[in-house]
Amino acid sequence: MTLLNHLKTLAVFSFGMACIIACQPTNTNRIIEKHSPYNYQETLLNLDIAISEHNYRIIHKSDIGAAIRERGDESFPLSVVISFCNISYAKEMMLINEQLINDMPCIITVRESDNGVIIGTRLMDEQIDNKQQAEFAKRINDNLIKIMEATIL
Numbered sequence: 001m002t003l004l005n006h007l008k009t010l011a012v013f014s015f016g017m018a019c020i021i022a023c024q025p026t027n028t029n030r031i032i033e034k035h036s037p038y039n040y041q042e043t044l045l046n047l048d049i050a051i052s053e054h055n056y057r058i059i060h061k062s063d064i065g066a067a068i069r070e071r072g073d074e075s076f077p078l079s080v081v082i083s084f085c086n087i088s089y090a091k092e093m094m095l096i097n098e099q100l101i102n103d104m105p106c107i108i109t110v111r112e113s114d115n116g117v118i119i120g121t122r123l124m125d126e127q128i129d130n131k132q133q134a135e136f137a138k139r140i141n142d143n144l145i146k147i148m149e150a151t152i153l
């Protein structure tokens with residue numbers, strides 16, 4: 001192989017790696033998950049209580065696993081995405097930065113897995129220059145973590 005062919009191969013490889021890296025999420029540590037010591041239904045009941053006790057209101061449940069089961073895959077693991085909100089926080093958020101609406105409502109997921117029942121959420125980005133927005137994100141993230149912990153304790 002000639003030097004020119006090696007350089008072309010290296011250039012194609014470098015371009016490919018750059019595309020792969022560019023397509024990766026920049027902040028993958030925003031998703032946290034914990035194992036629940038409870039079964040799926042008990043975890044959901046605990047989560048409903050924890051959300052309410054932290055002054056949030058459930059606004060929607062997307063029962064993904066059940067929907068897949070209804071379409072014929074009867075053994076598909078159960079999974080749900082629970083959306084919830086606190087209207088006072090929503091108002092505060094919108095006054096800080098209207099674009100934060102894209103991080104709302106808050107969600108927590110519950111799913112069955114080979115390792116048991118898993119509860120998870122996506123945290124808001126705290127690594128931003130706007131101090132007020134960063135403080136708000138930290139407060140919401142603290143609430144999300146407390147709700148998760150209350151669910152599995």
